[in-house]
Amino acid sequence: MKPVFEWVRVTQISSVAERTFxxxxxxxxxxxxxxxxxxxxxxxxPGSSNVYLPRPFSYFRVSANDTIEILFRTFGRATRWMASLxxxxxxxxxxxxxNAFNQHPGAERVILAGGGIGIPPIILLAESLSRLANxxxxxxxxxxxxxxxxxxxxxxxxxxxxxxxxxxxxxxxxKGLVTEELSRILDTCKTPPAVYTCxxxxxxxxxxxxxxxxxxxxxxxxxxxxxACGRGICQGCVIPVKGEEDATRYVCCxxxxxxxxxxxxxxx
Amino acid sequence: MGLNQTxxxxxxxxxxxxxxxxxxFGYGDECYDIMPFSSLGGLVTKTITAAxxxxxxxxxxxxxxxxxxxxxxxxxxxxxxxxxxKLPWIAQHxxxxxxxxxxxxxxxxxxxxxxxxxxxxxxxxxxxINLGCPNVRAGYIHFGADPESVRRVISGVRKKxxxxxxxxxxxxxxxIASLAEVAIDAGADALSLINTxxxxxxxxxxxxxxxxxxxxxxxxxxxxxxxxxxVYKVCQHMQRMDAQVPIIGIxxxxxxxxxxxxxxxxxSLVQVGTASFVHPQAPGNIARELAEYxxxxxxxNISDLVGLAHQH
Ligand SMILES: Cc1cc2nc3c(=O)[nH]c(=O)nc-3n(C[C@H](O)[C@H](O)[C@H](O)COP(=O)(O)OP(=O)(O)OC[C@H]3O[C@@H](n4cnc5c(N)ncnc54)[C@H](O)[C@@H]3O)c2cc1C
Ligand SMILES: Cc1cc2nc3c(=O)[nH]c(=O)nc-3n(C[C@H](O)[C@H](O)[C@H](O)COP(=O)(O)O)c2cc1C
Ligand code: FES
Numbered sequence: 001m002k003p004v005f006e007w008v009r010v011t012q013i014s015s016v017a018e019r020t021f022x023x024x025x026x027x028x029x030x031x032x033x034x035x036x037x038x039x040x041x042x043x044x045x046p047g048s049s050n051v052y053l054p055r056p057f058s059y060f061r062v063s064a065n066d067t068i069e070i071l072f073r074t075f076g077r078a079t080r081w082m083a084s085l086x087x088x089x090x091x092x093x094x095x096x097x098x099n100a101f102n103q104h105p106g107a108e109r110v111i112l113a114g115g116g117i118g119i120p121p122i123i124l125l126a127e128s129l130s131r132l133a134n135x136x137x138x139x140x141x142x143x144x145x146x147x148x149x150x151x152x153x154x155x156x157x158x159x160x161x162x163x164x165x166x167x168x169x170x171x172x173x174x175k176g177l178v179t180e181e182l183s184r185i186l187d188t189c190k191t192p193p194a195v196y197t198c199x200x201x202x203x204x205x206x207x208x209x210x211x212x213x214x215x216x217x218x219x220x221x222x223x224x225x226x227x228a229c230g231r232g233i234c235q236g237c238v239i240p241v242k243g244e245e246d247a248t249r250y251v252c253c254x255x256x257x258x259x260x261x262x263x264x265x266x267x268x
Numbered sequence: 269m270g271l272n273q274t275x276x277x278x279x280x281x282x283x284x285x286x287x288x289x290x291x292x293f294g295y296g297d298e299c300y301d302i303m304p305f306s307s308l309g310g311l312v313t314k315t316i317t318a319a320x321x322x323x324x325x326x327x328x329x330x331x332x333x334x335x336x337x338x339x340x341x342x343x344x345x346x347x348x349x350x351x352x353x354k355l356p357w358i359a360q361h362x363x364x365x366x367x368x369x370x371x372x373x374x375x376x377x378x379x380x381x382x383x384x385x386x387x388x389x390x391x392x393x394x395x396x397i398n399l400g401c402p403n404v405r406a407g408y409i410h411f412g413a414d415p416e417s418v419r420r421v422i423s424g425v426r427k428k429x430x431x432x433x434x435x436x437x438x439x440x441x442x443x444i445a446s447l448a449e450v451a452i453d454a455g456a457d458a459l460s461l462i463n464t465x466x467x468x469x470x471x472x473x474x475x476x477x478x479x480x481x482x483x484x485x486x487x488x489x490x491x492x493x494x495x496x497x498x499v500y501k502v503c504q505h506m507q508r509m510d511a512q513v514p515i516i517g518i519x520x521x522x523x524x525x526x527x528x529x530x531x532x533x534x535x536s537l538v539q540v541g542t543a544s545f546v547h548p549q550a551p552g553n554i555a556r557e558l559a560e561y562x563x564x565x566x567x568x569n570i571s572d573l574v575g576l577a578h579q580h
Binding site for chain 1: 325336
């Protein structure tokens with residue numbers, strides 16, 4: 001669908017972990033059309049904040065009554081402004097934007113690896129894959145640096161998804177990194193699995209380093225870069241990808257992504 | 269709107285005074301669904317150079333107080349692809365909006381070559397020359413900062429084309445009025461003021477500049493007072509010179525009132541840039557607000573307001 005810009009009212013906002021919040025609003029047009037991996041740009045109502053540019057956020061959940069949920073963590077001006085919102089406040093929402101994950105993995109097994117605040121699109125994807133007519137076996141790895149940041153996903157992860165949490169401080173789940181758990185699961189795969197990932201750049205680069213084309217059915221990464229327009233106009237959000245003869249090509253994360261073939265991104 | 273907002277300028281008729289600024293509206297196609305530029309005064313394309321340009325390494329943009337920094341590095345599809353693929357689409361969808369192609373080069377010859385090629389196309393209504401580009405042969409000084417380069421670029425392009433030539437000046441000079449005078453003497457039919465201001469943001473946690481190239485161009489509301497001052501200054505200078513060259517006001521325009529500041533300072537037309545990123549329909553909303561202002565204030569045509577701030 002063509003993206004729409006709407007002023008909507010926040011219906012709910014709640015703190016779900018350290019510096020981490022879920023914000024909900026109703027936007028029926030996008031709710032009906034959006035796909036996992038796509039994102040929207042959120043902006044303040046004029047005069048309500050000193051945040052100037054809209055910021056990109058992945059869709060986290062969509063409920064039957066057209067409510068869209070965004071899961072976010074505070075880092076700077078915009079996310080702190082969002083955390084200060086209360087139900088009834090107006091925000092600008094522009095979406096759905098960007099491409100989506102391939103929802104036909106063509107593999108018996110799917111591994112989803114979400115690190116930190118990269119988890120929202122992974123959850124929406126898990127839901128959509130588990131609704132396939134012939135759903136694959138889905139392993140989901142969710143990693144955080146510390147237990148205090150772990151979002152309780154019990155209510156949002158479909159029951160048939162096998163979920164493993166890793167934390168670096170070992171307070172929740174397995175102590176260690178997403179990549180360590182991924183390596184363990186990869187060893188149990190008898191046929192090439194499909195791997196999807198979203199998280200800090202270093203994590204995605206490490207995942208890319210572990211995989212070999214041909215040995216996985218599919219490898220998709222949802223990338224992040226600073227954005228202004230969200231629709232290919234400003235050329236501001238480029239990601240380096242492999243061009244001909246290993247030259248670097250810059251492509252817009254907002255239109256050619258945010259989902260990329262993980263083997264095509266230049267991670268170094 | 270119902271009102272006659274037509275502005276006559278450079279021998280062209282603009283259906284309203286609001287245009288979209290170079291680099292902030294792509295080639296018109298990415299945003300046509302949500303903000304058809306056919307309802308505006310005109311579209312100024314992304315800067316076109318002779319060869320396709322990949323642009324600068326990321327991060328290329330970052331928010332600042334009341335604005336943003338960009339260092340896109342003139343990434344563009346290149347002259348050949350622009351003429352073959354982008355321009356026909358723009359012309360087909362322009363309706364009454366004027367098509368202004370923004371060009372640049374890294375040498376005087378490149379400006380002239382690109383200008384001549386674009387200027388020979390019937391779909392193009394005017395050329396805007398981006399003088400904020402570094403001159404590779406003259407130690408990377410911006411063309412726009414050196415009077416001799418301004419003269420050579422503008423007169424070089426002027427001789428090759430029959431269309432209006434607009435000189436887009438950079439504000440990063442000691443005296444913008446004297447450079448405006450050079451551009452006019454060299455044959456510029458209009459002046460676009462202003463391009464971005466140089467800026468930098470440092471990530472304190474990382475102790476390094478945020479942008480991949482370090483420096484970027486500042487745009488948005490933060491630069492509006494600078495842009496308005498430049499327009500006012502150049503307009504004043506032209507009155508003294510007795511020159512009658514229209515000015516296009518650019519920089520931090522987000523609403524009708526912002527546009528009126530530029531018009532009162534001496535701009536005949538305005539361009540909306542960064543505001544399109546904040547709200548995709550900003551240019552259309554600004555045009556509507558200007559029309560509403562004229563209606564409430566009983567002003568027959570927006571052109572009646574041009575330069576009125578100088579009477580005080
Ligand atoms: C396609 C896409 C989808 C996204 N989806 C989500 C989402 O679902 N939930 C979410 O919380 N965020 C998401 N983000 C990131 C989000 O847009 C940024 O966190 C936000 O723009 C930060 O704005 P700010 O003003 O709060 O921080 P800024 O002032 O921009 O940043 C403050 C500091 O934090 C750092 N920083 C900012 N964001 C991150 C980050 N994500 N990870 C690590 N360091 C960071 C910056 O480098 C800077 O040093 C997404 C980004 C993209 C491109
Ligand atoms: C992302 C971005 C890209 C730009 N690219 C160009 C360009 O290619 N050529 C040009 O002449 N000006 C370019 N500009 C400058 C704008 O056309 C305009 O002069 C400037 O941004 C000030 O207007 P604003 O404050 O309304 O954005 C760019 C500005 C931005 C923000
Ligand atoms: S955010 Fe503007 S091109 Fe991607």
